[in-house]
Amino acid sequence: MSIRIGILGYGNLGRGVECAIRQNPDMELVGVFTRRDPSAVKTFGVKAYHIDCAAGMKDEIDVMIICGGSATDLPKQTPEYAKIFNVVDSFDTHAKIPEHFAAVDASAKESGNVAVISVGWDPGMFSVNRLYAGAILPEGNDYTFWGKGVSQGHSDAIRRIEGVLDARQYTIPVPAALEAVRNGEAPELTTREKHTRECFVVAEEGADLERIEREIVTMPNYFADYDTTVHFISMEELQRDHSGIPHGGVVIRSGKTGLNKEHGHIIEYSLKLDSNPEFTSSVLVAMARAAYRMKREGMSGCKTIFDIPPAYLSLKSAEELRKTLL
Amino acid sequence: MSIRIGILGYGNLGRGVECAIRQNPDMELVGVFTRRDPSAVKTFGVKAYHIDCAAGMKDEIDVMIICGGSATDLPKQTPEYAKIFNVVDSFDTHAKIPEHFAAVDASAKESGNVAVISVGWDPGMFSVNRLYAGAILPEGNDYTFWGKGVSQGHSDAIRRIEGVLDARQYTIPVPAALEAVRNGEAPELTTREKHTRECFVVAEEGADLERIEREIVTMPNYFADYDTTVHFISMEELQRDHSGIPHGGVVIRSGKTGLNKEHGHIIEYSLKLDSNPEFTSSVLVAMARAAYRMKREGMSGCKTIFDIPPAYLSLKSAEELRKTLL
Numbered sequence: 001m002s003i004r005i006g007i008l009g010y011g012n013l014g015r016g017v018e019c020a021i022r023q024n025p026d027m028e029l030v031g032v033f034t035r036r037d038p039s040a041v042k043t044f045g046v047k048a049y050h051i052d053c054a055a056g057m058k059d060e061i062d063v064m065i066i067c068g069g070s071a072t073d074l075p076k077q078t079p080e081y082a083k084i085f086n087v088v089d090s091f092d093t094h095a096k097i098p099e100h101f102a103a104v105d106a107s108a109k110e111s112g113n114v115a116v117i118s119v120g121w122d123p124g125m126f127s128v129n130r131l132y133a134g135a136i137l138p139e140g141n142d143y144t145f146w147g148k149g150v151s152q153g154h155s156d157a158i159r160r161i162e163g164v165l166d167a168r169q170y171t172i173p174v175p176a177a178l179e180a181v182r183n184g185e186a187p188e189l190t191t192r193e194k195h196t197r198e199c200f201v202v203a204e205e206g207a208d209l210e211r212i213e214r215e216i217v218t219m220p221n222y223f224a225d226y227d228t229t230v231h232f233i234s235m236e237e238l239q240r241d242h243s244g245i246p247h248g249g250v251v252i253r254s255g256k257t258g259l260n261k262e263h264g265h266i267i268e269y270s271l272k273l274d275s276n277p278e279f280t281s282s283v284l285v286a287m288a289r290a291a292y293r294m295k296r297e298g299m300s301g302c303k304t305i306f307d308i309p310p311a312y313l314s315l316k317s318a319e320e321l322r323k324t325l326l
Numbered sequence: 327m328s329i330r331i332g333i334l335g336y337g338n339l340g341r342g343v344e345c346a347i348r349q350n351p352d353m354e355l356v357g358v359f360t361r362r363d364p365s366a367v368k369t370f371g372v373k374a375y376h377i378d379c380a381a382g383m384k385d386e387i388d389v390m391i392i393c394g395g396s397a398t399d400l401p402k403q404t405p406e407y408a409k410i411f412n413v414v415d416s417f418d419t420h421a422k423i424p425e426h427f428a429a430v431d432a433s434a435k436e437s438g439n440v441a442v443i444s445v446g447w448d449p450g451m452f453s454v455n456r457l458y459a460g461a462i463l464p465e466g467n468d469y470t471f472w473g474k475g476v477s478q479g480h481s482d483a484i485r486r487i488e489g490v491l492d493a494r495q496y497t498i499p500v501p502a503a504l505e506a507v508r509n510g511e512a513p514e515l516t517t518r519e520k521h522t523r524e525c526f527v528v529a530e531e532g533a534d535l536e537r538i539e540r541e542i543v544t545m546p547n548y549f550a551d552y553d554t555t556v557h558f559i560s561m562e563e564l565q566r567d568h569s570g571i572p573h574g575g576v577v578i579r580s581g582k583t584g585l586n587k588e589h590g591h592i593i594e595y596s597l598k599l600d601s602n603p604e605f606t607s608s609v610l611v612a613m614a615r616a617a618y619r620m621k622r623e624g625m626s627g628c629k630t631i632f633d634i635p636p637a638y639l640s641l642k643s644a645e646e647l648r649k650t651l652l
Binding site (some may be wrong): 016019020022023045094098103123125127128129130131132134135136137138139158162182186238257258259262263264265266267268269270271272274275278279281282283286289302304305306307308309310311313315318319320322323325326 | 342345346349350370420423424427444449451452454455456457458460461462463464465508510533550582583588589590591592593594595596597598599600601604605607608609612615630631632633634635636637639640641642644647648649652
């Protein structure tokens, strides 16, 4: 019997989930649930329903994958829908994870459902790699570098500046910093030493480019602590050269073992992603399989990637996994 | 209360475990158990007992880490000691894992103990990374490269050749192959295209070096399928330049997502290890923590890294993990 999946929210992430389900033969997509007029939502084939129909389809859906944004959607939606469904989300506001966990856990425990939160690549695969590496090498340092890739939040921040029509911001690790870490030098790095930021900006005709550039590079939190480069380009160039949503990054643990810490070790996990949302969607879908299995085993409550036996993510049986992948 | 650890077998691995325990404040090393005369075993400080004393110390040890070899020790010892203790081993004969699992599982289920087998880096961390990556990107290819590092088995094979006093063999990934994989080219690679082998050999005075070299490079299974380089060096050079046991390698998944597989993704996990046995020991110790916790939760039987929630490996609490690493 297939695992029956629902998608709540149909943006880049939701579309990615629809594609990913097709690569997983043990899953079946029941429908997309949207706040918009369902007849206006163009999917790749799956039926769209109004979000208010979701609760009534409780018995037709094993896991609801919630594809909203972390700022306002997920803090409300995940606890709400965990009362009805097993759910998975990609909540990525790191500082608010404990709070989100508590709210979702209360809902999911009450309903007896399983809710997997904060999966994707960071939080998600990067987090679990930090955990493994730190458990193996207790004496050491963690490093996370992001990019090269498009930061949606920073691109949005530039778009809010007066005179800007559109913008794309790339986060780029500083090669020398990355190399020092990989060489086991265990450097202490400031924000500025770890990443640079490169911005491609389309300005309104006649806009004051110097002012726009100054507003970008001095913007607190977003750019002021980084070395930032600004390029003004045409809308055609932006659409031609910067329409993708690539991202990636590396998590490195540099640690020591031996009687006198005489041996150095480098553990590195890296991602190079052509499509940030499609990769996140692919993680969400594997986690939906895990949620389904945990529920069947009688578990309930909120779970993170830290709590889930890796085998639960795979379509393969335990025997097959031991035989082919161990 | 500390987790009380025993070490069964005291070679490179056992010594590595003794060092690793010191980095884990929730653990306490009870003793080393050896087939040799305990008074002749020089540890870094822990008491050595004869292996026959182990069973009698059942109540003083929470987890026995079995540090024997995969060829003859572990197939016997792990099932045997799983009858008495929670155990962890690093059994690494990939083809015989299903058989080893079955034997250990029967013992551990009967005794109600938890036995974690085949942990280290391959099998172990490489395996779990293959599992995660394959579950996330079902459409893709796996690649594993080993090295640059010392292969103990290949070094031993050279030492068995007549006229050879000592030898060290390095396994080295072919840079062009690694680059093609990282570029997402998803090449099909033969054994020869993936790795080269480099041998440093100390020959007896007057030995026929041409014959030794020929015997090495044509040796079936070990060298015949590889491009192999042989260097004859002095015993002094061997001891000066090749006394370490470094190793490492990379596991890469190259996969596609999107409606028409239009987006490529590269997931890479890599290790650069100054000491192969000390890293393996560090994994064994983290897994001992997991075995202890699983037992306390009432689980029993044989487990692999695939079955263990990552959080069980860490000293940190679930709350702390979510707050600091997620």
